[in-house]
Amino acid sequence: MMNDKRISRTGNFSFDEEAGNKDKALFHEAHHVNLKVVQWSGILTSMLEMWDQLKPNSNALRSVSSSGRHQIVGPSQPVVALVGDDIILLCNLKPAMNVLDMTVEWARPDLDPRFIYVWRDGVELESKKHPSYRGRTSLFIGKLKFGDISLKLSKVKITDEGRYRCFIPDFKLEFVIDLVVGAVSSPVIFNIDRTTSGVVLECESKGWHPEPEVFWLDGDGNVLSAGPTETVQGPDDLYTVSSRVTVEKRHSNNFTCKVEQKNINQTRETNIHISASFFTVQPSSAVCIFFVIILVIVLLCSSAVAFAWWKWRKGRKKKTIQNLQLESLKQKDEEQHGKDKLEDQNS
Structure with a gap:
Protein backbone atom coordinates (compact mmCIF):
# COMPACT_ATOMS: atom_id res chain seq x y z
CA MET A 1 0.00 0.00 0.00
CA MET A 2 1.30 3.46 -0.97
CA ASN A 3 1.86 6.05 1.82
CA ASP A 4 0.60 9.15 -0.09
CA LYS A 5 -2.86 7.75 -0.69
CA ARG A 6 -5.54 6.60 1.65
CA ILE A 7 -7.89 3.89 0.51
CA SER A 8 -11.45 3.62 1.92
CA ARG A 9 -13.51 0.47 1.70
CA THR A 10 -17.23 0.24 2.04
CA GLY A 11 -18.66 -3.20 1.69
CA ASN A 12 -17.20 -4.75 -1.48
CA PHE A 13 -16.37 -1.39 -3.12
CA SER A 14 -13.16 0.59 -2.68
CA PHE A 15 -12.26 3.96 -4.16
CA ASP A 16 -9.79 6.76 -3.81
CA GLU A 17 -11.26 9.55 -1.65
CA GLU A 18 -10.16 12.30 -4.04
CA ALA A 19 -11.67 10.52 -7.03
CA GLY A 20 -14.77 9.76 -4.96
CA ASN A 21 -15.31 13.43 -4.16
CA LYS A 22 -15.22 14.28 -7.87
CA ASP A 23 -17.68 11.51 -8.66
CA LYS A 24 -20.04 12.78 -5.96
CA ALA A 25 -19.91 16.32 -7.40
CA LEU A 26 -20.65 15.03 -10.89
CA PHE A 27 -23.52 12.92 -9.54
CA HIS A 28 -25.14 15.89 -7.76
CA GLU A 29 -24.77 18.05 -10.89
CA ALA A 30 -26.31 15.36 -13.10
CA HIS A 31 -29.15 14.89 -10.62
CA HIS A 32 -29.83 18.65 -10.66
CA VAL A 33 -29.94 18.69 -14.48
CA ASN A 34 -32.23 15.66 -14.49
CA LEU A 35 -34.65 17.43 -12.13
CA LYS A 36 -34.79 20.39 -14.51
CA VAL A 37 -35.51 18.10 -17.47
CA VAL A 38 -38.32 16.43 -15.56
CA GLN A 39 -39.80 19.83 -14.63
CA TRP A 40 -39.70 21.09 -18.23
CA SER A 41 -41.14 17.78 -19.43
CA GLY A 42 -44.10 18.23 -17.07
CA ILE A 43 -44.66 21.79 -18.27
CA LEU A 44 -44.60 20.72 -21.93
CA THR A 45 -47.00 17.86 -21.23
CA SER A 46 -49.43 20.26 -19.54
CA MET A 47 -49.20 22.66 -22.49
CA LEU A 48 -49.90 19.87 -24.95
CA GLU A 49 -52.91 18.75 -22.95
CA MET A 50 -54.25 22.31 -22.93
CA TRP A 51 -53.74 22.56 -26.71
CA ASP A 52 -55.62 19.29 -27.30
CA GLN A 53 -58.56 20.75 -25.40
CA LEU A 54 -58.50 24.07 -27.23
CA LYS A 55 -57.66 23.12 -30.82
CA PRO A 56 -60.74 23.22 -33.11
CA ASN A 57 -60.22 19.78 -34.66
CA SER A 58 -60.26 17.97 -31.34
CA ASN A 59 -62.65 15.04 -31.22
CA ALA A 60 -63.38 15.64 -27.56
CA LEU A 61 -66.47 17.46 -26.38
CA ALA A 183 -80.94 13.48 -48.22
CA VAL A 184 -79.71 10.72 -50.53
CA SER A 185 -80.99 8.36 -53.22
CA SER A 186 -79.52 5.67 -55.43
CA PRO A 187 -78.64 6.62 -59.03
CA VAL A 188 -80.22 4.95 -62.06
CA ILE A 189 -78.60 4.36 -65.45
CA PHE A 190 -81.66 4.95 -67.63
CA ASN A 191 -80.33 5.44 -71.17
CA ILE A 192 -77.95 3.38 -73.30
CA ASP A 193 -77.25 4.25 -76.91
CA ARG A 194 -74.71 3.22 -79.54
CA THR A 195 -72.75 5.70 -81.62
CA THR A 196 -69.80 5.48 -83.99
CA SER A 197 -67.51 6.64 -81.16
CA GLY A 198 -68.74 4.17 -78.50
CA VAL A 199 -71.66 3.57 -76.16
CA VAL A 200 -73.39 6.53 -74.48
CA LEU A 201 -74.56 5.99 -70.88
CA GLU A 202 -76.76 8.40 -68.95
CA CYS A 203 -77.21 8.36 -65.16
CA GLU A 204 -79.70 10.23 -62.96
CA SER A 205 -80.25 10.50 -59.20
CA LYS A 206 -83.11 12.38 -57.54
CA GLY A 207 -83.64 13.70 -54.00
CA TRP A 208 -80.21 14.83 -52.77
CA HIS A 209 -79.27 17.49 -50.23
CA PRO A 210 -76.83 19.22 -50.19
CA GLU A 211 -75.94 19.23 -53.91
CA PRO A 212 -73.83 16.14 -54.72
CA GLU A 213 -71.15 15.33 -57.29
CA VAL A 214 -71.39 12.66 -60.01
CA PHE A 215 -68.49 10.47 -61.18
CA TRP A 216 -68.16 7.69 -63.76
CA LEU A 217 -65.73 4.83 -63.06
CA ASP A 218 -64.51 1.93 -65.15
CA GLY A 219 -64.10 -1.64 -63.90
CA ASP A 220 -60.70 -0.79 -62.39
CA GLY A 221 -62.00 2.19 -60.44
CA ASN A 222 -60.49 4.80 -62.75
CA VAL A 223 -62.46 8.03 -63.16
CA LEU A 224 -63.79 8.50 -66.70
CA SER A 225 -64.02 11.78 -68.52
CA ALA A 226 -67.70 12.71 -68.70
CA GLY A 227 -69.78 15.66 -69.75
CA PRO A 228 -70.84 18.40 -67.31
CA THR A 229 -73.27 17.40 -64.58
CA GLU A 230 -76.78 18.79 -65.00
CA THR A 231 -78.32 19.92 -61.71
CA VAL A 232 -81.93 20.89 -60.97
CA GLN A 233 -83.17 22.04 -57.54
CA GLY A 234 -86.85 21.43 -56.90
CA PRO A 235 -89.29 23.41 -54.74
CA ASP A 236 -88.59 20.98 -51.89
CA ASP A 237 -84.90 22.09 -51.93
CA LEU A 238 -83.85 18.63 -53.09
CA TYR A 239 -81.42 18.24 -55.99
CA THR A 240 -81.69 16.06 -59.09
CA VAL A 241 -78.39 15.41 -60.86
CA SER A 242 -77.68 13.69 -64.17
CA SER A 243 -74.54 12.95 -66.15
CA ARG A 244 -73.66 11.43 -69.54
CA VAL A 245 -70.52 9.60 -70.61
CA THR A 246 -69.31 7.92 -73.80
CA VAL A 247 -67.43 4.67 -73.13
CA GLU A 248 -65.35 2.44 -75.36
CA LYS A 249 -64.96 -1.32 -75.30
CA ARG A 250 -62.76 -2.54 -72.42
CA HIS A 251 -61.61 -5.86 -71.02
CA SER A 252 -64.39 -5.97 -68.38
CA ASN A 253 -67.00 -3.58 -69.81
CA ASN A 254 -68.15 -2.82 -66.24
CA PHE A 255 -69.04 0.80 -65.53
CA THR A 256 -70.18 2.60 -62.36
CA CYS A 257 -72.18 5.78 -61.81
CA LYS A 258 -71.19 7.19 -58.41
CA VAL A 259 -72.99 10.04 -56.62
CA GLU A 260 -71.19 11.54 -53.61
CA GLN A 261 -71.81 14.24 -51.01
CA LYS A 262 -68.71 14.81 -48.85
CA ASN A 263 -70.30 17.19 -46.32
CA ILE A 264 -72.61 14.45 -45.06
CA ASN A 265 -70.20 11.61 -45.90
CA GLN A 266 -72.70 9.82 -48.13
CA THR A 267 -72.13 7.88 -51.36
CA ARG A 268 -74.49 5.94 -53.59
CA GLU A 269 -73.59 4.08 -56.79
CA THR A 270 -74.97 1.74 -59.43
CA ASN A 271 -73.13 -0.60 -61.79
CA ILE A 272 -73.76 -1.81 -65.32
CA HIS A 273 -72.15 -4.46 -67.51
CA ILE A 274 -72.28 -3.98 -71.29
CA SER A 275 -71.95 -6.98 -73.59
CA ALA A 276 -69.00 -6.82 -75.97
CA SER A 277 -71.33 -7.39 -78.92
CA PHE A 278 -73.21 -4.23 -78.03
CA PHE A 279 -70.18 -2.17 -79.01
CA THR A 280 -70.55 -3.37 -82.67
CA VAL A 281 -71.96 -0.42 -84.54
CA GLN A 282 -75.28 -1.21 -86.24
CA PRO A 283 -76.93 1.03 -88.85
CA SER A 284 -78.92 3.61 -87.04
CA SER A 285 -82.53 4.42 -87.83
CA ALA A 286 -81.46 7.72 -89.41
CA VAL A 287 -79.15 5.90 -91.82
CA CYS A 288 -81.91 3.45 -92.72
CA ILE A 289 -84.33 6.29 -93.40
CA PHE A 290 -81.73 8.01 -95.56
CA PHE A 291 -81.28 4.91 -97.72
CA VAL A 292 -85.05 4.46 -98.05
CA ILE A 293 -85.41 8.03 -99.25
CA ILE A 294 -82.61 7.54 -101.81
CA LEU A 295 -84.28 4.35 -103.02
CA VAL A 296 -87.63 6.10 -103.41
CA ILE A 297 -86.00 8.94 -105.35
CA VAL A 298 -84.27 6.45 -107.66
CA LEU A 299 -87.55 4.60 -108.25
CA LEU A 300 -89.38 7.84 -108.96
CA CYS A 301 -86.71 8.95 -111.40
CA SER A 302 -86.72 5.57 -113.11
CA SER A 303 -90.49 5.66 -113.40
CA ALA A 304 -90.38 9.15 -114.85
CA VAL A 305 -87.78 8.11 -117.42
CA ALA A 306 -89.76 5.00 -118.35
CA PHE A 307 -92.96 7.02 -118.69
CA ALA A 308 -91.23 9.60 -120.88
CA TRP A 309 -89.76 6.88 -123.05
CA TRP A 310 -93.18 5.21 -123.33
CA LYS A 311 -94.79 8.51 -124.34
CA TRP A 312 -92.08 9.11 -126.88
CA ARG A 313 -92.49 5.62 -128.37
CA LYS A 314 -96.25 6.00 -128.43
CA GLY A 315 -96.04 9.38 -130.13
CA ARG A 316 -93.56 8.07 -132.71
CA LYS A 317 -95.73 5.07 -133.50
CA LYS A 318 -98.78 7.27 -133.94
CA LYS A 319 -96.87 9.56 -136.24
CA THR A 320 -95.68 6.63 -138.33
CA ILE A 321 -99.26 5.38 -138.72
CA GLN A 322 -100.38 8.82 -139.77
CA ASN A 323 -97.61 9.03 -142.36
CA LEU A 324 -98.57 5.64 -143.77
CA GLN A 325 -102.20 6.70 -143.98
CA LEU A 326 -101.22 9.92 -145.76
CA GLU A 327 -99.06 8.01 -148.21
CA SER A 328 -101.92 5.54 -148.81
CA LEU A 329 -104.37 8.35 -149.48
CA LYS A 330 -101.88 10.06 -151.74
CA GLN A 331 -101.38 6.84 -153.68
CA LYS A 332 -105.16 6.38 -154.03
CA ASP A 333 -105.51 9.97 -155.24
CA GLU A 334 -102.83 9.40 -157.82
CA GLU A 335 -104.52 6.20 -159.03
CA GLN A 336 -107.90 7.92 -159.25
CA HIS A 337 -106.34 10.79 -161.10
CA GLY A 338 -104.81 8.39 -163.59
CA LYS A 339 -108.17 6.66 -164.17
CA ASP A 340 -109.90 9.97 -164.67
CA LYS A 341 -107.25 11.00 -167.21
CA LEU A 342 -107.67 7.77 -169.20
CA GLU A 343 -111.44 8.19 -169.29
CA ASP A 344 -111.07 11.71 -170.63
CA GLN A 345 -108.76 10.50 -173.38
CA ASN A 346 -111.11 7.72 -174.44
CA SER A 347 -114.06 10.03 -174.63
Whole structure:
Protein backbone atom coordinates (compact mmCIF):
# COMPACT_ATOMS: atom_id res chain seq x y z
CA MET A 1 0.00 0.00 0.00
CA MET A 2 1.30 3.46 -0.97
CA ASN A 3 1.86 6.05 1.82
CA ASP A 4 0.60 9.15 -0.09
CA LYS A 5 -2.86 7.75 -0.69
CA ARG A 6 -5.54 6.60 1.65
CA ILE A 7 -7.89 3.89 0.51
CA SER A 8 -11.45 3.62 1.92
CA ARG A 9 -13.51 0.47 1.70
CA THR A 10 -17.23 0.24 2.04
CA GLY A 11 -18.66 -3.20 1.69
CA ASN A 12 -17.20 -4.75 -1.48
CA PHE A 13 -16.37 -1.39 -3.12
CA SER A 14 -13.16 0.59 -2.68
CA PHE A 15 -12.26 3.96 -4.16
CA ASP A 16 -9.79 6.76 -3.81
CA GLU A 17 -11.26 9.55 -1.65
CA GLU A 18 -10.16 12.30 -4.04
CA ALA A 19 -11.67 10.52 -7.03
CA GLY A 20 -14.77 9.76 -4.96
CA ASN A 21 -15.31 13.43 -4.16
CA LYS A 22 -15.22 14.28 -7.87
CA ASP A 23 -17.68 11.51 -8.66
CA LYS A 24 -20.04 12.78 -5.96
CA ALA A 25 -19.91 16.32 -7.40
CA LEU A 26 -20.65 15.03 -10.89
CA PHE A 27 -23.52 12.92 -9.54
CA HIS A 28 -25.14 15.89 -7.76
CA GLU A 29 -24.77 18.05 -10.89
CA ALA A 30 -26.31 15.36 -13.10
CA HIS A 31 -29.15 14.89 -10.62
CA HIS A 32 -29.83 18.65 -10.66
CA VAL A 33 -29.94 18.69 -14.48
CA ASN A 34 -32.23 15.66 -14.49
CA LEU A 35 -34.65 17.43 -12.13
CA LYS A 36 -34.79 20.39 -14.51
CA VAL A 37 -35.51 18.10 -17.47
CA VAL A 38 -38.32 16.43 -15.56
CA GLN A 39 -39.80 19.83 -14.63
CA TRP A 40 -39.70 21.09 -18.23
CA SER A 41 -41.14 17.78 -19.43
CA GLY A 42 -44.10 18.23 -17.07
CA ILE A 43 -44.66 21.79 -18.27
CA LEU A 44 -44.60 20.72 -21.93
CA THR A 45 -47.00 17.86 -21.23
CA SER A 46 -49.43 20.26 -19.54
CA MET A 47 -49.20 22.66 -22.49
CA LEU A 48 -49.90 19.87 -24.95
CA GLU A 49 -52.91 18.75 -22.95
CA MET A 50 -54.25 22.31 -22.93
CA TRP A 51 -53.74 22.56 -26.71
CA ASP A 52 -55.62 19.29 -27.30
CA GLN A 53 -58.56 20.75 -25.40
CA LEU A 54 -58.50 24.07 -27.23
CA LYS A 55 -57.66 23.12 -30.82
CA PRO A 56 -60.74 23.22 -33.11
CA ASN A 57 -60.22 19.78 -34.66
CA SER A 58 -60.26 17.97 -31.34
CA ASN A 59 -62.65 15.04 -31.22
CA ALA A 60 -63.38 15.64 -27.56
CA LEU A 61 -66.47 17.46 -26.38
CA ARG A 62 -65.95 21.19 -26.36
CA SER A 63 -67.28 23.26 -23.47
CA VAL A 64 -68.45 26.78 -22.74
CA SER A 65 -67.62 27.99 -19.25
CA SER A 66 -69.58 30.54 -17.27
CA SER A 67 -69.98 31.82 -13.74
CA GLY A 68 -68.76 29.67 -10.90
CA ARG A 69 -67.47 26.21 -11.60
CA HIS A 70 -70.24 25.06 -13.96
CA GLN A 71 -70.02 24.65 -17.70
CA ILE A 72 -71.97 23.07 -20.58
CA VAL A 73 -70.32 20.48 -22.80
CA GLY A 74 -71.44 19.27 -26.21
CA PRO A 75 -70.15 18.02 -29.59
CA SER A 76 -67.11 19.71 -31.11
CA GLN A 77 -68.21 19.10 -34.71
CA PRO A 78 -71.48 19.75 -36.57
CA VAL A 79 -74.06 17.01 -36.16
CA VAL A 80 -75.01 15.27 -39.43
CA ALA A 81 -78.42 13.64 -39.91
CA LEU A 82 -80.38 12.22 -42.83
CA VAL A 83 -83.98 13.06 -43.63
CA GLY A 84 -86.29 10.89 -41.53
CA ASP A 85 -83.70 10.14 -38.82
CA ASP A 86 -84.24 10.49 -35.07
CA ILE A 87 -81.22 12.25 -33.55
CA ILE A 88 -79.98 13.52 -30.18
CA LEU A 89 -78.29 16.91 -29.78
CA LEU A 90 -76.00 16.36 -26.78
CA CYS A 91 -75.86 19.02 -24.08
CA ASN A 92 -74.69 18.34 -20.50
CA LEU A 93 -74.13 20.48 -17.40
CA LYS A 94 -70.78 19.81 -15.69
CA PRO A 95 -70.31 19.11 -12.83
CA ALA A 96 -73.59 17.20 -12.97
CA MET A 97 -76.45 18.62 -10.88
CA ASN A 98 -80.22 18.44 -10.77
CA VAL A 99 -81.85 20.90 -13.21
CA LEU A 100 -85.33 19.38 -12.99
CA ASP A 101 -86.72 22.52 -11.34
CA MET A 102 -84.73 24.96 -13.46
CA THR A 103 -85.53 26.52 -16.83
CA VAL A 104 -84.02 24.83 -19.91
CA GLU A 105 -84.39 26.39 -23.34
CA TRP A 106 -83.63 25.04 -26.80
CA ALA A 107 -83.91 27.56 -29.62
CA ARG A 108 -83.02 28.36 -33.22
CA PRO A 109 -82.11 32.06 -33.46
CA ASP A 110 -83.15 32.24 -37.14
CA LEU A 111 -86.78 31.25 -36.45
CA ASP A 112 -89.74 33.24 -35.21
CA PRO A 113 -90.74 32.13 -32.65
CA ARG A 114 -87.24 30.89 -31.94
CA PHE A 115 -88.01 28.29 -29.27
CA ILE A 116 -88.20 24.62 -30.22
CA TYR A 117 -88.42 23.36 -26.61
CA VAL A 118 -88.86 25.12 -23.25
CA TRP A 119 -88.83 23.37 -19.86
CA ARG A 120 -89.91 25.51 -16.91
CA ASP A 121 -91.13 24.74 -13.37
CA GLY A 122 -91.16 21.01 -14.06
CA VAL A 123 -93.28 21.10 -17.23
CA GLU A 124 -92.86 21.68 -20.97
CA LEU A 125 -94.25 24.96 -22.32
CA GLU A 126 -95.75 23.67 -25.57
CA SER A 127 -97.26 27.06 -26.40
CA LYS A 128 -93.83 28.63 -26.89
CA LYS A 129 -92.67 25.99 -29.41
CA HIS A 130 -92.29 26.79 -33.11
CA PRO A 131 -95.12 25.07 -35.07
CA SER A 132 -92.76 23.08 -37.30
CA TYR A 133 -91.28 21.32 -34.23
CA ARG A 134 -94.49 20.38 -32.45
CA GLY A 135 -94.55 16.70 -31.57
CA ARG A 136 -90.92 16.23 -32.70
CA THR A 137 -88.75 17.55 -29.82
CA SER A 138 -88.33 16.23 -26.28
CA LEU A 139 -85.93 16.05 -23.33
CA PHE A 140 -84.95 12.98 -21.34
CA ILE A 141 -86.87 13.98 -18.19
CA GLY A 142 -85.34 11.24 -16.09
CA LYS A 143 -81.84 12.53 -16.87
CA LEU A 144 -82.46 16.16 -15.93
CA LYS A 145 -81.48 15.40 -12.32
CA PHE A 146 -78.04 14.44 -13.64
CA GLY A 147 -77.60 17.65 -15.63
CA ASP A 148 -78.34 16.00 -18.99
CA ILE A 149 -80.40 18.46 -21.06
CA SER A 150 -79.86 16.78 -24.45
CA LEU A 151 -82.61 17.28 -27.03
CA LYS A 152 -84.18 14.48 -29.07
CA LEU A 153 -85.32 15.56 -32.52
CA SER A 154 -87.54 13.08 -34.38
CA LYS A 155 -88.26 12.67 -38.10
CA VAL A 156 -85.63 15.13 -39.26
CA LYS A 157 -86.57 17.40 -42.17
CA ILE A 158 -84.48 19.41 -44.63
CA THR A 159 -85.77 22.59 -43.00
CA ASP A 160 -84.32 21.46 -39.63
CA GLU A 161 -80.82 22.30 -40.83
CA GLY A 162 -79.35 25.22 -38.90
CA ARG A 163 -77.86 26.39 -35.59
CA TYR A 164 -79.33 25.22 -32.27
CA ARG A 165 -78.83 26.96 -28.90
CA CYS A 166 -78.99 25.11 -25.59
CA PHE A 167 -79.46 27.57 -22.67
CA ILE A 168 -79.82 27.41 -18.86
CA PRO A 169 -80.89 30.92 -17.71
CA ASP A 170 -80.21 30.22 -14.00
CA PHE A 171 -76.49 29.85 -14.75
CA LYS A 172 -76.44 32.03 -17.86
CA LEU A 173 -74.85 29.06 -19.62
CA GLU A 174 -75.34 28.31 -23.31
CA PHE A 175 -74.02 25.98 -25.98
CA VAL A 176 -74.40 26.16 -29.78
CA ILE A 177 -74.71 23.11 -32.07
CA ASP A 178 -74.78 23.15 -35.89
CA LEU A 179 -77.04 20.58 -37.53
CA VAL A 180 -76.42 19.51 -41.14
CA VAL A 181 -79.29 17.63 -42.77
CA GLY A 182 -78.74 15.41 -45.78
CA ALA A 183 -80.94 13.48 -48.22
CA VAL A 184 -79.71 10.72 -50.53
CA SER A 185 -80.99 8.36 -53.22
CA SER A 186 -79.52 5.67 -55.43
CA PRO A 187 -78.64 6.62 -59.03
CA VAL A 188 -80.22 4.95 -62.06
CA ILE A 189 -78.60 4.36 -65.45
CA PHE A 190 -81.66 4.95 -67.63
CA ASN A 191 -80.33 5.44 -71.17
CA ILE A 192 -77.95 3.38 -73.30
CA ASP A 193 -77.25 4.25 -76.91
CA ARG A 194 -74.71 3.22 -79.54
CA THR A 195 -72.75 5.70 -81.62
CA THR A 196 -69.80 5.48 -83.99
CA SER A 197 -67.51 6.64 -81.16
CA GLY A 198 -68.74 4.17 -78.50
CA VAL A 199 -71.66 3.57 -76.16
CA VAL A 200 -73.39 6.53 -74.48
CA LEU A 201 -74.56 5.99 -70.88
CA GLU A 202 -76.76 8.40 -68.95
CA CYS A 203 -77.21 8.36 -65.16
CA GLU A 204 -79.70 10.23 -62.96
CA SER A 205 -80.25 10.50 -59.20
CA LYS A 206 -83.11 12.38 -57.54
CA GLY A 207 -83.64 13.70 -54.00
CA TRP A 208 -80.21 14.83 -52.77
CA HIS A 209 -79.27 17.49 -50.23
CA PRO A 210 -76.83 19.22 -50.19
CA GLU A 211 -75.94 19.23 -53.91
CA PRO A 212 -73.83 16.14 -54.72
CA GLU A 213 -71.15 15.33 -57.29
CA VAL A 214 -71.39 12.66 -60.01
CA PHE A 215 -68.49 10.47 -61.18
CA TRP A 216 -68.16 7.69 -63.76
CA LEU A 217 -65.73 4.83 -63.06
CA ASP A 218 -64.51 1.93 -65.15
CA GLY A 219 -64.10 -1.64 -63.90
CA ASP A 220 -60.70 -0.79 -62.39
CA GLY A 221 -62.00 2.19 -60.44
CA ASN A 222 -60.49 4.80 -62.75
CA VAL A 223 -62.46 8.03 -63.16
CA LEU A 224 -63.79 8.50 -66.70
CA SER A 225 -64.02 11.78 -68.52
CA ALA A 226 -67.70 12.71 -68.70
CA GLY A 227 -69.78 15.66 -69.75
CA PRO A 228 -70.84 18.40 -67.31
CA THR A 229 -73.27 17.40 -64.58
CA GLU A 230 -76.78 18.79 -65.00
CA THR A 231 -78.32 19.92 -61.71
CA VAL A 232 -81.93 20.89 -60.97
CA GLN A 233 -83.17 22.04 -57.54
CA GLY A 234 -86.85 21.43 -56.90
CA PRO A 235 -89.29 23.41 -54.74
CA ASP A 236 -88.59 20.98 -51.89
CA ASP A 237 -84.90 22.09 -51.93
CA LEU A 238 -83.85 18.63 -53.09
CA TYR A 239 -81.42 18.24 -55.99
CA THR A 240 -81.69 16.06 -59.09
CA VAL A 241 -78.39 15.41 -60.86
CA SER A 242 -77.68 13.69 -64.17
CA SER A 243 -74.54 12.95 -66.15
CA ARG A 244 -73.66 11.43 -69.54
CA VAL A 245 -70.52 9.60 -70.61
CA THR A 246 -69.31 7.92 -73.80
CA VAL A 247 -67.43 4.67 -73.13
CA GLU A 248 -65.35 2.44 -75.36
CA LYS A 249 -64.96 -1.32 -75.30
CA ARG A 250 -62.76 -2.54 -72.42
CA HIS A 251 -61.61 -5.86 -71.02
CA SER A 252 -64.39 -5.97 -68.38
CA ASN A 253 -67.00 -3.58 -69.81
CA ASN A 254 -68.15 -2.82 -66.24
CA PHE A 255 -69.04 0.80 -65.53
CA THR A 256 -70.18 2.60 -62.36
CA CYS A 257 -72.18 5.78 -61.81
CA LYS A 258 -71.19 7.19 -58.41
CA VAL A 259 -72.99 10.04 -56.62
CA GLU A 260 -71.19 11.54 -53.61
CA GLN A 261 -71.81 14.24 -51.01
CA LYS A 262 -68.71 14.81 -48.85
CA ASN A 263 -70.30 17.19 -46.32
CA ILE A 264 -72.61 14.45 -45.06
CA ASN A 265 -70.20 11.61 -45.90
CA GLN A 266 -72.70 9.82 -48.13
CA THR A 267 -72.13 7.88 -51.36
CA ARG A 268 -74.49 5.94 -53.59
CA GLU A 269 -73.59 4.08 -56.79
CA THR A 270 -74.97 1.74 -59.43
CA ASN A 271 -73.13 -0.60 -61.79
CA ILE A 272 -73.76 -1.81 -65.32
CA HIS A 273 -72.15 -4.46 -67.51
CA ILE A 274 -72.28 -3.98 -71.29
CA SER A 275 -71.95 -6.98 -73.59
CA ALA A 276 -69.00 -6.82 -75.97
CA SER A 277 -71.33 -7.39 -78.92
CA PHE A 278 -73.21 -4.23 -78.03
CA PHE A 279 -70.18 -2.17 -79.01
CA THR A 280 -70.55 -3.37 -82.67
CA VAL A 281 -71.96 -0.42 -84.54
CA GLN A 282 -75.28 -1.21 -86.24
CA PRO A 283 -76.93 1.03 -88.85
CA SER A 284 -78.92 3.61 -87.04
CA SER A 285 -82.53 4.42 -87.83
CA ALA A 286 -81.46 7.72 -89.41
CA VAL A 287 -79.15 5.90 -91.82
CA CYS A 288 -81.91 3.45 -92.72
CA ILE A 289 -84.33 6.29 -93.40
CA PHE A 290 -81.73 8.01 -95.56
CA PHE A 291 -81.28 4.91 -97.72
CA VAL A 292 -85.05 4.46 -98.05
CA ILE A 293 -85.41 8.03 -99.25
CA ILE A 294 -82.61 7.54 -101.81
CA LEU A 295 -84.28 4.35 -103.02
CA VAL A 296 -87.63 6.10 -103.41
CA ILE A 297 -86.00 8.94 -105.35
CA VAL A 298 -84.27 6.45 -107.66
CA LEU A 299 -87.55 4.60 -108.25
CA LEU A 300 -89.38 7.84 -108.96
CA CYS A 301 -86.71 8.95 -111.40
CA SER A 302 -86.72 5.57 -113.11
CA SER A 303 -90.49 5.66 -113.40
CA ALA A 304 -90.38 9.15 -114.85
CA VAL A 305 -87.78 8.11 -117.42
CA ALA A 306 -89.76 5.00 -118.35
CA PHE A 307 -92.96 7.02 -118.69
CA ALA A 308 -91.23 9.60 -120.88
CA TRP A 309 -89.76 6.88 -123.05
CA TRP A 310 -93.18 5.21 -123.33
CA LYS A 311 -94.79 8.51 -124.34
CA TRP A 312 -92.08 9.11 -126.88
CA ARG A 313 -92.49 5.62 -128.37
CA LYS A 314 -96.25 6.00 -128.43
CA GLY A 315 -96.04 9.38 -130.13
CA ARG A 316 -93.56 8.07 -132.71
CA LYS A 317 -95.73 5.07 -133.50
CA LYS A 318 -98.78 7.27 -133.94
CA LYS A 319 -96.87 9.56 -136.24
CA THR A 320 -95.68 6.63 -138.33
CA ILE A 321 -99.26 5.38 -138.72
CA GLN A 322 -100.38 8.82 -139.77
CA ASN A 323 -97.61 9.03 -142.36
CA LEU A 324 -98.57 5.64 -143.77
CA GLN A 325 -102.20 6.70 -143.98
CA LEU A 326 -101.22 9.92 -145.76
CA GLU A 327 -99.06 8.01 -148.21
CA SER A 328 -101.92 5.54 -148.81
CA LEU A 329 -104.37 8.35 -149.48
CA LYS A 330 -101.88 10.06 -151.74
CA GLN A 331 -101.38 6.84 -153.68
CA LYS A 332 -105.16 6.38 -154.03
CA ASP A 333 -105.51 9.97 -155.24
CA GLU A 334 -102.83 9.40 -157.82
CA GLU A 335 -104.52 6.20 -159.03
CA GLN A 336 -107.90 7.92 -159.25
CA HIS A 337 -106.34 10.79 -161.10
CA GLY A 338 -104.81 8.39 -163.59
CA LYS A 339 -108.17 6.66 -164.17
CA ASP A 340 -109.90 9.97 -164.67
CA LYS A 341 -107.25 11.00 -167.21
CA LEU A 342 -107.67 7.77 -169.20
CA GLU A 343 -111.44 8.19 -169.29
CA ASP A 344 -111.07 11.71 -170.63
CA GLN A 345 -108.76 10.50 -173.38
CA ASN A 346 -111.11 7.72 -174.44
CA SER A 347 -114.06 10.03 -174.63
